Amino acid sequence: MSGLERLRVGLGERSYDVLVGRGAKNELHGLLPPGARRAAVVTQEGIDFPVEPGVDFEVVTIGRGEAEKSLATIERLGRFFARIGLSRSDVVIGLGGGLVTDLAGFAAACWHRGTPVVHVATTLLAQIDAAIGGKTAVNLPEGKNLMGAFWQPAGVVCDLDALDTLPEAEWRSGLGEMAKYAFIGVDGLAEMELAAQVAACVSLKARVVSEDETESGRRAVLNYGHTLAHALEAAGLAEGEGQLRHGEAVATGLVFAARLAARLGRVGPEAIERHVALVSSYGLPVALPRGADPAALVELMRRDKKARGDLSFVLDGPRGVELVGGVPEQEVLAVLEEMGA
Ligand SMILES: NC(=O)c1ccc[n+]([C@@H]2O[C@H](COP(=O)([O-])OP(=O)(O)OC[C@H]3O[C@@H](n4cnc5c(N)ncnc54)[C@H](O)[C@@H]3O)[C@@H](O)[C@H]2O)c1
DSSP: OOTOOOEEEOOOGGGGGEEEETTTTHHHHHHSTTTTTTTEEEEEETTTOOOOOEEEEEEEEOOGGGGGHHHHHHHHHHHHHHTHHHHHTSEEEEEEEHHHHHHHHHHHHHHHGGOOEEEOOOOOHHIIIITTTOEEEETTTTEEEEEEOOOSSSSSEEEEGGGGGGOOHHHHHHHHHHHHHHHHTTTGGGSSSSHHHHHHHHHHHHHHHHHHOOSSSGGGGGGGHHHHHHHHHTSSSSSTSSOHHHOOOOHHHHHHHHHHHHHHTTHHHHHHHHHHHHHHTTTTOOOOOOOOOOOHHHHHHOOOTTSSTTTOEEETTTTTEOOOOOOOHHHHHHHHHHTTT
């Protein structure tokens, strides 16, 4: 076990460990619930990172891309669980990026009204964010992540060996979320080695989730940079072939959040410089993608499921990063225009 970091997400009886480091997958068996006799491993073609759960297991693969994150896939997984006789005391293992862990988590939440799930996260984004915290979801034609459940895993493996095969675009996407952590409380990220970076991000996420599991308050800080990112995604400017990945959209959203906070007098202009410097050092975009329409983005941000009808953003300020409601539309438009739309 040497060289592995074990971080705890403290949620009373539902507390669990996140193992970070090279070779962490060898400890998978120790994270399974003691009663599990069988596992259903949910993964994708192309994720060449086999696991040995130490109990009987069957593997089911799902497709790639956001279109796969659907109720139809949940039904397919349920029928697979039925075929292999997965019981409520067995375990689902989500082996993949955030798409797999969101689907495996939701399928586990529904299977027999709640079956344990353990995630083996294989993208940087899933290791530092998606696999931790218990948010699971699928998309509807009307919007992303509209149906889901809070379903905490029984454990999470963040094995850095999995990242050796990660395509460049997926790295960049993960770095967008990592940049977010640098602005919401993880200090000195740039000076750390990868394992320490992942552990520091996991540790902050674990702390925030422990304080606010269902996102009624403090957990909103994890959405720093996400309001614009969701609007870019909803406008079809992200996620598709050759378009921005989620973390890239978040990176642009971070710069937007700094510019907006400065415009509202909440932070000084040096905050913009810090955001632009970090985001560009990761090779991520600091301006809006070509074709972005500020008025359309404002409309989409107004409809963001966390906005409650007005324009709300997670912004830095004298009390730190917090949710700020009732931001005037003309200020938002002005910042979007500055950002090159
Ligand atoms: N639940 C949450 O809290 C949360 C948080 C953030 C994002 N998400 C969700 O996560 C999803 C995005 O996750 P993602 O960025 O990990 O993308 P992803 O899961 O779609 O993976 C991206 C691509 O990388 C491939 N891949 C995965 N691991 C690999 C590896 N080790 N080597 C080579 N290829 C590999 C996948 O097959 C896929 O083609 C979105 O659906 C988003 O909504 C959820």
